[in-house]
Amino acid sequence: MDRTPSKPKAALWMAGWLSLMLVVAVAGREAMRELNVFQLMEIRSSLGLLMLYPLVRVSGGFAALRTSRPLMHTGRGLIHYAAQLGWFFALTLIPLGQVVSIEFTMPIWTAILAASLLGERMTVWKILAIALGLVGVFIIVRPTTGEVNPGQLIALAAAVGFGTSVAMMKSMTRTETTVAIVFWMLVVQSAAGAIPTLSTWVWPSAWVWACAIAIAFSGTFSHFCMARAMLYADATIVLPMDFLRVPLTAAAGWLLYAERMDAFTVLGATLILAGNLLNLKAPAPRPARIGA
Numbered sequence: 001m002d003r004t005p006s007k008p009k010a011a012l013w014m015a016g017w018l019s020l021m022l023v024v025a026v027a028g029r030e031a032m033r034e035l036n037v038f039q040l041m042e043i044r045s046s047l048g049l050l051m052l053y054p055l056v057r058v059s060g061g062f063a064a065l066r067t068s069r070p071l072m073h074t075g076r077g078l079i080h081y082a083a084q085l086g087w088f089f090a091l092t093l094i095p096l097g098q099v100v101s102i103e104f105t106m107p108i109w110t111a112i113l114a115a116s117l118l119g120e121r122m123t124v125w126k127i128l129a130i131a132l133g134l135v136g137v138f139i140i141v142r143p144t145t146g147e148v149n150p151g152q153l154i155a156l157a158a159a160v161g162f163g164t165s166v167a168m169m170k171s172m173t174r175t176e177t178t179v180a181i182v183f184w185m186l187v188v189q190s191a192a193g194a195i196p197t198l199s200t201w202v203w204p205s206a207w208v209w210a211c212a213i214a215i216a217f218s219g220t221f222s223h224f225c226m227a228r229a230m231l232y233a234d235a236t237i238v239l240p241m242d243f244l245r246v247p248l249t250a251a252a253g254w255l256l257y258a259e260r261m262d263a264f265t266v267l268g269a270t271l272i273l274a275g276n277l278l279n280l281k282a283p284a285p286r287p288a289r290i291g292a
Helices: 007-031 037-058 070-091 096-103 106-117 124-141 150-172 178-199 206-232 235-257 263-279
Strands: none
Touching: 007 070, 007 096, 007 206, 007 235, 037 070, 037 178, 037 206, 070 096, 070 150, 070 178, 096 124, 096 150, 096 235, 096 263, 106 124, 106 150, 106 263, 124 150, 124 263, 178 206, 206 235, 235 263
């Protein structure tokens, strides 16, 4: 596999990531017009398993999916499932741009959990990034006005859930393969949503089926695009490209649903993204111990 550094190739793969994540947001809102969030997630997880099967075969088949950490897989799968439920539900309550802006606090929660649970180093830059992110959320939600939208709180809870899921995944990568982590996550989510889905099943229209298939495909392979981008450029180059999701999603909300981002949301999103940039700053090397 060609691993020669190439910013144009990295940008091309990140364009795929951005496009697919935009599809997930818009298709998710469209599908939620007819489906409840449990049914949408069940279709997404089940179809995702089918779409993942070729990667399972390439990785060595089902034998490669054996794990010694079933409880960790189950816990992470349930947390990620709850976060995705909240994220899709929030799409129906607040503008698309606000959902994605609040979602970008995920690295902040990951940094806090990684420092407390995984022993990762908490630098001055990470502390400043967390502070900027929290201020950004406060500006967007504005709890002092007494008009907090439940959708904002649900989106924030989803971001915390995603951050927790990522921190758990970082721990699992020490012993588990990427395909195994994704496979067991989809299995847990499919099992968790089976009963709520069967009890409320409504047969989707052709349009909603198309949206659900688009969500399953985009949600599964967007991460492949991100991984490919990482092959051609460092994370400090690749991840800031993801910040384009905020204006792109806001533009989609404006064009498709006549949504507008107010000045508070723009300011809060700017602070959150600035915090993410600081979080990418590499820590200074530890001084060498003399006489060690």
